[in-house]
Amino acid sequence: MKKNRGVSAINENKYNWLFNNTTTELKNQISNLITTGRVTSIVLDDTHPRFKEFGEWNGLGTIEFTTSNTVSNSSSPVRLNAKPLDPSSKFFPLINEIVYILQLPNSNLDDSSKTSNYYINIVGLWNHPHHNGYPYNPNELAPSQQKDYLQTELGNVRRVTDQSTEIFLGNTFVERADIHPLLPFEGDKILEGRWGNSIRFGSTVKNTNNQWSSTGENGDPITIFRNGQGIQSDEGWIPITEDINNENSSLYLTSTQKIPIAISSENEYLSYQSDPPECTYEFTGSQAILNSGRILFNTTTDHLMLSSIKSINLNAKESINFDTTGNTILQSNQVFLGSKNATEPVLLGDETVALLRNLLLELADLTNALSLQVGVPEGVALAPTNTIAATANATINNLIGNLDSLKSQYVKTA
Secondary structure, three states: OHHHHHHHHHHHHHHHHHHHHHHHHHHHHHHHHEEEEEEEEEOOOOOOOOOOOOOHHHHOOOEEEEEOOOOOOOOOOOEEEEEEOOOOOOOOOOOOEEEEEEEEEOOOOOOOOOEEEEEEEEOOOOOOOOOOEOOOOHHHOOHHHHHHHHHHHHHOOOOOOOOOOOOOOOOOOOOOOOOOOEOOOOOOEEEEOOOOEEEEEEEOOOOOOOOOOOOOOOOOEEEEEEEOOOOOOOOOOOOEOOOOOOOOEEEEEOOOOOOOOOOOOOOOOOOOOOOOOOOOOOOOOOOEEEEEOOOOOOOOOOOOOOOOOOOOOOOOOOOOOOOOOOOOOOOOOOEEEOOOOOOEEEEOHHHHHHHHHHHHHHHHHHHHHHHHOOOOOOOOOOHHHHHHHHHHHHHHHHHHHHHHHHEEEEEEEO
Protein backbone atom coordinates (compact mmCIF):
# COMPACT_ATOMS: atom_id res chain seq x y z
CA MET A 1 0.00 0.00 0.00
CA LYS A 2 2.84 2.41 0.81
CA LYS A 3 4.48 1.67 -2.52
CA ASN A 4 1.24 2.27 -4.36
CA ARG A 5 0.77 5.56 -2.55
CA GLY A 6 4.26 6.64 -3.57
CA VAL A 7 3.64 5.78 -7.19
CA SER A 8 0.31 7.65 -7.12
CA ALA A 9 2.01 10.71 -5.67
CA ILE A 10 4.70 10.64 -8.35
CA ASN A 11 2.12 10.27 -11.11
CA GLU A 12 0.05 13.09 -9.66
CA ASN A 13 3.09 15.39 -9.54
CA LYS A 14 3.89 14.56 -13.16
CA TYR A 15 0.29 15.28 -14.16
CA ASN A 16 0.25 18.61 -12.33
CA TRP A 17 3.59 19.65 -13.93
CA LEU A 18 2.36 18.64 -17.38
CA PHE A 19 -1.01 20.37 -16.89
CA ASN A 20 0.51 23.62 -15.58
CA ASN A 21 3.12 23.81 -18.32
CA THR A 22 0.65 22.86 -21.06
CA THR A 23 -1.83 25.42 -19.74
CA THR A 24 0.86 28.11 -19.72
CA GLU A 25 1.87 27.27 -23.26
CA LEU A 26 -1.75 27.22 -24.37
CA LYS A 27 -2.37 30.57 -22.71
CA ASN A 28 0.62 32.05 -24.51
CA GLN A 29 -0.62 30.71 -27.84
CA ILE A 30 -4.09 32.10 -27.25
CA SER A 31 -2.75 35.48 -26.15
CA ASN A 32 -0.67 35.65 -29.32
CA LEU A 33 -3.69 34.67 -31.42
CA ILE A 34 -6.41 36.75 -29.74
CA THR A 35 -6.02 40.38 -28.70
CA THR A 36 -8.44 43.23 -28.15
CA GLY A 37 -8.79 46.53 -29.94
CA ARG A 38 -10.74 49.73 -29.48
CA VAL A 39 -12.60 50.72 -32.63
CA THR A 40 -11.64 54.16 -33.95
CA SER A 41 -13.45 54.09 -37.32
CA ILE A 42 -15.38 51.70 -39.56
CA VAL A 43 -15.92 51.56 -43.33
CA LEU A 44 -19.66 51.66 -44.01
CA ASP A 45 -19.66 53.47 -47.37
CA ASP A 46 -17.40 55.20 -49.89
CA THR A 47 -17.08 58.36 -47.79
CA HIS A 48 -14.51 56.75 -45.47
CA PRO A 49 -11.07 58.36 -46.07
CA ARG A 50 -9.41 54.94 -46.53
CA PHE A 51 -12.21 53.43 -48.63
CA LYS A 52 -9.98 52.67 -51.65
CA GLU A 53 -7.05 51.53 -49.52
CA PHE A 54 -9.21 48.93 -47.75
CA GLY A 55 -10.50 47.43 -51.01
CA GLU A 56 -13.38 49.76 -51.85
CA TRP A 57 -16.71 47.90 -51.58
CA ASN A 58 -14.87 44.69 -50.76
CA GLY A 59 -13.69 46.40 -47.58
CA LEU A 60 -17.12 47.14 -46.10
CA GLY A 61 -17.09 46.55 -42.37
CA THR A 62 -13.33 47.04 -42.07
CA ILE A 63 -12.45 48.76 -38.80
CA GLU A 64 -9.52 50.81 -37.66
CA PHE A 65 -8.54 50.08 -34.09
CA THR A 66 -5.93 50.90 -31.49
CA THR A 67 -3.96 48.04 -30.01
CA SER A 68 -4.51 47.75 -26.30
CA ASN A 69 -5.28 44.84 -24.02
CA THR A 70 -7.07 47.17 -21.61
CA VAL A 71 -9.86 49.67 -22.05
CA SER A 72 -7.65 52.57 -21.01
CA ASN A 73 -6.08 54.79 -23.63
CA SER A 74 -2.46 54.37 -24.63
CA SER A 75 -0.23 57.44 -24.89
CA SER A 76 0.69 56.55 -28.48
CA PRO A 77 -1.75 53.93 -29.73
CA VAL A 78 -0.92 51.98 -32.86
CA ARG A 79 -3.71 52.15 -35.44
CA LEU A 80 -4.35 48.91 -37.30
CA ASN A 81 -7.26 47.57 -39.32
CA ALA A 82 -9.31 44.40 -39.32
CA LYS A 83 -12.07 42.84 -41.41
CA PRO A 84 -15.13 40.94 -40.15
CA LEU A 85 -14.29 37.30 -39.51
CA ASP A 86 -17.60 35.94 -40.80
CA PRO A 87 -18.58 37.44 -44.18
CA SER A 88 -22.14 36.11 -44.00
CA SER A 89 -23.04 37.24 -40.49
CA LYS A 90 -21.91 40.73 -39.52
CA PHE A 91 -22.53 42.74 -36.38
CA PHE A 92 -20.79 46.03 -37.01
CA PRO A 93 -19.25 47.62 -33.92
CA LEU A 94 -19.49 51.28 -32.96
CA ILE A 95 -16.61 53.63 -32.44
CA ASN A 96 -15.11 53.17 -28.95
CA GLU A 97 -16.43 49.65 -28.58
CA ILE A 98 -13.91 46.91 -27.80
CA VAL A 99 -13.65 43.87 -30.11
CA TYR A 100 -11.63 40.68 -30.15
CA ILE A 101 -8.92 40.59 -32.84
CA LEU A 102 -7.63 37.39 -34.48
CA GLN A 103 -4.60 36.99 -36.74
CA LEU A 104 -5.42 34.49 -39.49
CA PRO A 105 -4.35 33.76 -43.09
CA ASN A 106 -5.26 36.31 -45.72
CA SER A 107 -5.85 36.22 -49.47
CA ASN A 108 -2.15 36.37 -50.36
CA LEU A 109 -1.86 33.00 -52.09
CA ASP A 110 1.86 33.40 -52.81
CA ASP A 111 2.84 33.35 -49.14
CA SER A 112 0.76 31.20 -46.76
CA SER A 113 2.57 32.69 -43.78
CA LYS A 114 1.05 36.11 -44.38
CA THR A 115 -1.76 36.98 -41.99
CA SER A 116 -4.37 39.69 -41.55
CA ASN A 117 -6.45 40.91 -38.66
CA TYR A 118 -10.07 39.83 -38.30
CA TYR A 119 -12.49 40.93 -35.60
CA ILE A 120 -15.22 38.96 -33.86
CA ASN A 121 -17.54 39.60 -30.93
CA ILE A 122 -17.97 42.97 -29.32
CA VAL A 123 -16.85 42.87 -25.69
CA GLY A 124 -19.98 43.28 -23.57
CA LEU A 125 -18.64 45.93 -21.20
CA TRP A 126 -22.13 47.05 -20.18
CA ASN A 127 -23.85 43.77 -21.07
CA HIS A 128 -26.38 45.80 -23.07
CA PRO A 129 -27.53 45.40 -26.69
CA HIS A 130 -27.71 49.17 -27.34
CA HIS A 131 -23.96 49.83 -27.15
CA ASN A 132 -20.87 48.82 -25.22
CA GLY A 133 -18.66 51.84 -25.84
CA TYR A 134 -16.25 53.04 -23.20
CA PRO A 135 -14.72 56.52 -22.79
CA TYR A 136 -10.96 56.99 -23.14
CA ASN A 137 -10.73 58.58 -19.73
CA PRO A 138 -13.82 58.36 -17.45
CA ASN A 139 -12.15 60.79 -14.99
CA GLU A 140 -12.54 63.59 -17.53
CA LEU A 141 -16.29 63.11 -17.79
CA ALA A 142 -18.89 65.44 -16.33
CA PRO A 143 -19.81 64.65 -12.68
CA SER A 144 -23.16 63.19 -13.71
CA GLN A 145 -21.44 60.85 -16.15
CA GLN A 146 -18.75 59.87 -13.63
CA LYS A 147 -21.52 58.88 -11.23
CA ASP A 148 -23.14 56.92 -14.00
CA TYR A 149 -19.98 54.90 -14.61
CA LEU A 150 -19.36 54.33 -10.91
CA GLN A 151 -22.85 52.88 -10.64
CA THR A 152 -22.13 50.79 -13.70
CA GLU A 153 -18.99 49.32 -12.17
CA LEU A 154 -21.06 47.99 -9.30
CA GLY A 155 -23.60 46.24 -11.50
CA ASN A 156 -21.90 46.13 -14.91
CA VAL A 157 -24.93 47.85 -16.44
CA ARG A 158 -24.82 51.17 -18.30
CA ARG A 159 -27.20 53.54 -16.50
CA VAL A 160 -27.81 56.83 -18.29
CA THR A 161 -30.24 58.81 -16.18
CA ASP A 162 -29.88 62.29 -17.64
CA GLN A 163 -30.38 61.57 -21.37
CA SER A 164 -26.73 62.45 -22.09
CA THR A 165 -23.46 60.71 -22.88
CA GLU A 166 -19.91 61.82 -23.54
CA ILE A 167 -18.89 58.65 -25.42
CA PHE A 168 -18.37 59.25 -29.12
CA LEU A 169 -20.07 56.31 -30.84
CA GLY A 170 -20.18 57.53 -34.43
CA ASN A 171 -21.46 60.32 -36.66
CA THR A 172 -25.11 59.23 -36.62
CA PHE A 173 -25.44 56.92 -33.61
CA VAL A 174 -27.04 58.75 -30.69
CA GLU A 175 -27.34 56.93 -27.37
CA ARG A 176 -30.87 56.53 -26.07
CA ALA A 177 -31.80 55.90 -22.47
CA ASP A 178 -35.05 54.07 -23.20
CA ILE A 179 -33.66 51.01 -25.02
CA HIS A 180 -34.20 47.99 -22.77
CA PRO A 181 -32.63 44.55 -23.05
CA LEU A 182 -34.94 41.55 -23.15
CA LEU A 183 -35.47 39.52 -20.01
CA PRO A 184 -34.30 35.96 -20.72
CA PHE A 185 -35.90 32.72 -19.55
CA GLU A 186 -34.39 29.29 -19.16
CA GLY A 187 -33.36 27.80 -22.49
CA ASP A 188 -33.91 30.97 -24.55
CA LYS A 189 -31.88 31.90 -27.59
CA ILE A 190 -32.14 35.65 -28.15
CA LEU A 191 -30.74 37.85 -30.90
CA GLU A 192 -31.01 41.57 -30.09
CA GLY A 193 -30.35 44.63 -32.23
CA ARG A 194 -29.37 48.00 -30.86
CA TRP A 195 -32.81 49.68 -31.14
CA GLY A 196 -35.30 47.31 -29.51
CA ASN A 197 -35.51 44.88 -32.42
CA SER A 198 -35.05 41.23 -31.58
CA ILE A 199 -35.72 37.57 -32.28
CA ARG A 200 -36.50 35.25 -29.37
CA PHE A 201 -36.43 31.48 -29.76
CA GLY A 202 -38.22 30.73 -26.52
CA SER A 203 -40.80 28.56 -24.86
CA THR A 204 -43.61 28.54 -22.34
CA VAL A 205 -42.21 29.15 -18.85
CA LYS A 206 -44.93 28.70 -16.26
CA ASN A 207 -45.22 31.02 -13.25
CA THR A 208 -43.46 33.88 -15.01
CA ASN A 209 -44.66 37.36 -15.84
CA ASN A 210 -44.68 37.21 -19.62
CA GLN A 211 -47.54 37.38 -22.11
CA TRP A 212 -47.27 33.89 -23.55
CA SER A 213 -46.95 31.50 -20.60
CA SER A 214 -50.48 31.47 -19.18
CA THR A 215 -51.36 28.30 -21.13
CA GLY A 216 -49.56 25.17 -22.28
CA GLU A 217 -46.68 23.39 -20.63
CA ASN A 218 -43.08 24.28 -19.93
CA GLY A 219 -41.03 23.86 -23.09
CA ASP A 220 -43.81 24.52 -25.64
CA PRO A 221 -41.96 26.47 -28.35
CA ILE A 222 -42.61 30.07 -29.34
CA THR A 223 -40.72 32.34 -31.74
CA ILE A 224 -41.10 36.12 -31.50
CA PHE A 225 -39.86 38.61 -34.10
CA ARG A 226 -40.10 42.15 -32.73
CA ASN A 227 -39.25 45.53 -34.27
CA GLY A 228 -39.35 48.39 -31.79
CA GLN A 229 -40.20 48.35 -28.09
CA GLY A 230 -42.91 50.99 -28.22
CA ILE A 231 -43.20 53.42 -25.33
CA GLN A 232 -40.89 52.47 -22.46
CA SER A 233 -39.38 54.10 -19.39
CA ASP A 234 -36.02 55.89 -19.45
CA GLU A 235 -34.53 53.26 -17.14
CA GLY A 236 -32.99 51.41 -20.04
CA TRP A 237 -30.93 49.09 -17.84
CA ILE A 238 -34.08 47.30 -16.63
CA PRO A 239 -34.91 44.29 -18.84
CA ILE A 240 -38.40 43.85 -20.28
CA THR A 241 -40.41 41.17 -22.07
CA GLU A 242 -42.22 41.49 -25.38
CA ASP A 243 -45.63 43.18 -25.43
CA ILE A 244 -47.53 42.65 -28.68
CA ASN A 245 -49.80 45.63 -28.02
CA ASN A 246 -46.89 48.04 -27.46
CA GLU A 247 -44.46 47.01 -30.21
CA ASN A 248 -44.15 48.83 -33.53
CA SER A 249 -44.32 45.61 -35.55
CA SER A 250 -44.13 41.99 -34.51
CA LEU A 251 -44.62 38.41 -35.65
CA TYR A 252 -45.51 35.71 -33.15
CA LEU A 253 -45.25 32.01 -34.07
CA THR A 254 -46.95 30.00 -31.35
CA SER A 255 -47.66 26.38 -30.45
CA THR A 256 -49.93 26.28 -27.38
CA GLN A 257 -49.71 29.88 -26.19
CA LYS A 258 -52.50 32.42 -25.78
CA ILE A 259 -51.49 35.91 -26.96
CA PRO A 260 -53.60 38.76 -25.50
CA ILE A 261 -53.67 40.90 -28.64
CA ALA A 262 -56.01 43.91 -28.67
CA ILE A 263 -57.83 43.81 -32.01
CA SER A 264 -58.75 47.01 -33.86
CA SER A 265 -62.31 46.05 -34.85
CA GLU A 266 -64.58 44.91 -32.04
CA ASN A 267 -67.36 43.66 -34.36
CA GLU A 268 -65.66 40.34 -34.89
CA TYR A 269 -67.50 37.35 -36.30
CA LEU A 270 -70.98 38.95 -36.53
CA SER A 271 -71.39 37.54 -40.05
CA TYR A 272 -71.18 33.91 -38.93
CA GLN A 273 -74.42 31.90 -38.86
CA SER A 274 -72.80 29.20 -36.70
CA ASP A 275 -69.41 27.98 -35.48
CA PRO A 276 -67.59 31.35 -35.45
CA PRO A 277 -63.80 31.41 -34.89
CA GLU A 278 -62.57 31.52 -31.32
CA CYS A 279 -61.89 35.00 -29.98
CA THR A 280 -58.45 36.25 -31.06
CA TYR A 281 -57.17 36.89 -27.54
CA GLU A 282 -58.57 33.61 -26.17
CA PHE A 283 -57.30 31.19 -28.82
CA THR A 284 -54.67 28.69 -27.67
CA GLY A 285 -52.80 26.70 -30.27
CA SER A 286 -50.42 27.00 -33.18
CA GLN A 287 -50.92 30.26 -35.03
CA ALA A 288 -48.98 33.05 -36.72
CA ILE A 289 -49.86 36.57 -35.56
CA LEU A 290 -48.63 39.54 -37.60
CA ASN A 291 -49.30 42.86 -35.88
CA SER A 292 -48.31 46.32 -37.12
CA GLY A 293 -49.57 49.81 -37.89
CA ARG A 294 -50.03 48.79 -41.53
CA ILE A 295 -49.63 45.51 -43.41
CA LEU A 296 -48.98 45.23 -47.14
CA PHE A 297 -48.98 42.01 -49.16
CA ASN A 298 -47.76 42.45 -52.73
CA THR A 299 -46.89 40.11 -55.59
CA THR A 300 -44.98 41.13 -58.72
CA THR A 301 -45.15 38.07 -61.00
CA ASP A 302 -47.85 35.73 -59.74
CA HIS A 303 -50.96 35.31 -57.59
CA LEU A 304 -51.70 36.20 -54.00
CA MET A 305 -53.53 33.25 -52.46
CA LEU A 306 -55.32 32.86 -49.14
CA SER A 307 -56.39 29.36 -48.18
CA SER A 308 -58.19 28.17 -45.07
CA ILE A 309 -59.61 24.85 -43.93
CA LYS A 310 -62.56 26.67 -42.33
CA SER A 311 -63.20 30.31 -43.19
CA ILE A 312 -61.47 33.56 -44.12
CA ASN A 313 -62.65 36.46 -42.00
CA LEU A 314 -62.26 40.07 -43.15
CA ASN A 315 -63.05 42.44 -40.32
CA ALA A 316 -62.71 46.23 -40.55
CA LYS A 317 -63.94 49.11 -38.45
CA GLU A 318 -64.78 51.41 -41.37
CA SER A 319 -65.08 49.59 -44.70
CA ILE A 320 -63.93 46.68 -46.87
CA ASN A 321 -63.01 47.81 -50.36
CA PHE A 322 -62.26 45.87 -53.56
CA ASP A 323 -60.52 47.70 -56.41
CA THR A 324 -59.56 46.09 -59.69
CA THR A 325 -59.18 47.01 -63.36
CA GLY A 326 -60.33 43.51 -64.29
CA ASN A 327 -63.21 41.28 -63.26
CA THR A 328 -64.47 40.53 -59.78
CA ILE A 329 -65.55 36.89 -59.73
CA LEU A 330 -67.28 35.32 -56.76
CA GLN A 331 -68.11 31.62 -56.94
CA SER A 332 -70.09 30.13 -54.08
CA ASN A 333 -73.04 27.87 -53.34
CA GLN A 334 -74.89 30.72 -51.68
CA VAL A 335 -74.15 34.43 -51.26
CA PHE A 336 -75.85 36.41 -48.50
CA LEU A 337 -75.86 40.19 -48.94
CA GLY A 338 -76.76 42.67 -46.22
CA SER A 339 -77.27 40.09 -43.48
CA LYS A 340 -76.40 36.51 -42.63
CA ASN A 341 -80.20 36.00 -42.29
CA ALA A 342 -80.99 37.22 -45.84
CA THR A 343 -83.81 35.18 -47.48
CA GLU A 344 -85.00 37.23 -50.49
CA PRO A 345 -83.51 35.97 -53.77
CA VAL A 346 -82.10 38.44 -56.31
CA LEU A 347 -83.41 38.48 -59.92
CA LEU A 348 -81.54 37.39 -63.03
CA GLY A 349 -81.05 40.53 -65.07
CA ASP A 350 -81.17 39.12 -68.63
CA GLU A 351 -84.14 36.86 -67.92
CA THR A 352 -86.05 39.67 -66.24
CA VAL A 353 -85.44 42.06 -69.13
CA ALA A 354 -86.44 39.49 -71.76
CA LEU A 355 -89.69 38.59 -70.04
CA LEU A 356 -90.64 42.21 -69.40
CA ARG A 357 -89.78 43.09 -73.01
CA ASN A 358 -92.15 40.37 -74.31
CA LEU A 359 -94.89 41.56 -71.99
CA LEU A 360 -94.48 45.18 -73.02
CA LEU A 361 -94.45 44.28 -76.74
CA GLU A 362 -97.69 42.36 -76.39
CA LEU A 363 -99.29 45.20 -74.49
CA ALA A 364 -98.04 47.62 -77.13
CA ASP A 365 -99.64 45.58 -79.93
CA LEU A 366 -102.90 45.43 -77.99
CA THR A 367 -103.05 49.13 -77.25
CA ASN A 368 -102.05 49.93 -80.83
CA ALA A 369 -104.84 47.77 -82.28
CA LEU A 370 -107.39 49.15 -79.84
CA SER A 371 -106.42 52.69 -80.66
CA LEU A 372 -107.16 52.15 -84.40
CA GLN A 373 -110.49 50.28 -84.18
CA VAL A 374 -113.80 52.05 -84.87
CA GLY A 375 -117.15 50.38 -84.03
CA VAL A 376 -119.65 50.25 -86.96
CA PRO A 377 -122.52 50.14 -86.33
CA GLU A 378 -122.49 51.16 -82.71
CA GLY A 379 -122.51 48.21 -80.28
CA VAL A 380 -121.14 45.69 -82.75
CA ALA A 381 -118.23 43.62 -81.39
CA LEU A 382 -114.82 44.59 -82.73
CA ALA A 383 -113.56 41.26 -84.09
CA PRO A 384 -109.86 42.25 -84.47
CA THR A 385 -109.81 43.57 -80.91
CA ASN A 386 -111.24 40.33 -79.54
CA THR A 387 -108.69 38.26 -81.43
CA ILE A 388 -105.71 40.32 -80.33
CA ALA A 389 -106.95 40.46 -76.74
CA ALA A 390 -107.32 36.68 -76.62
CA THR A 391 -103.80 36.18 -77.97
CA ALA A 392 -102.34 38.72 -75.56
CA ASN A 393 -104.15 37.06 -72.66
CA ALA A 394 -102.55 33.71 -73.44
CA THR A 395 -99.12 35.30 -73.70
CA ILE A 396 -99.51 37.16 -70.42
CA ASN A 397 -100.59 33.98 -68.64
CA ASN A 398 -97.52 32.21 -70.02
CA LEU A 399 -95.26 35.02 -68.77
CA ILE A 400 -96.83 34.79 -65.32
CA GLY A 401 -95.93 31.12 -65.23
CA ASN A 402 -92.31 31.96 -65.96
CA LEU A 403 -91.87 34.73 -63.39
CA ASP A 404 -90.30 32.35 -60.83
CA SER A 405 -87.46 31.66 -63.23
CA LEU A 406 -86.27 35.21 -62.56
CA LYS A 407 -85.10 34.17 -59.08
CA SER A 408 -81.42 33.30 -58.57
CA GLN A 409 -80.74 29.94 -56.94
CA TYR A 410 -77.34 31.08 -55.61
CA VAL A 411 -77.41 34.77 -54.59
CA LYS A 412 -79.67 36.04 -51.81
CA THR A 413 -79.98 39.57 -50.49
CA ALA A 414 -81.73 41.38 -47.67
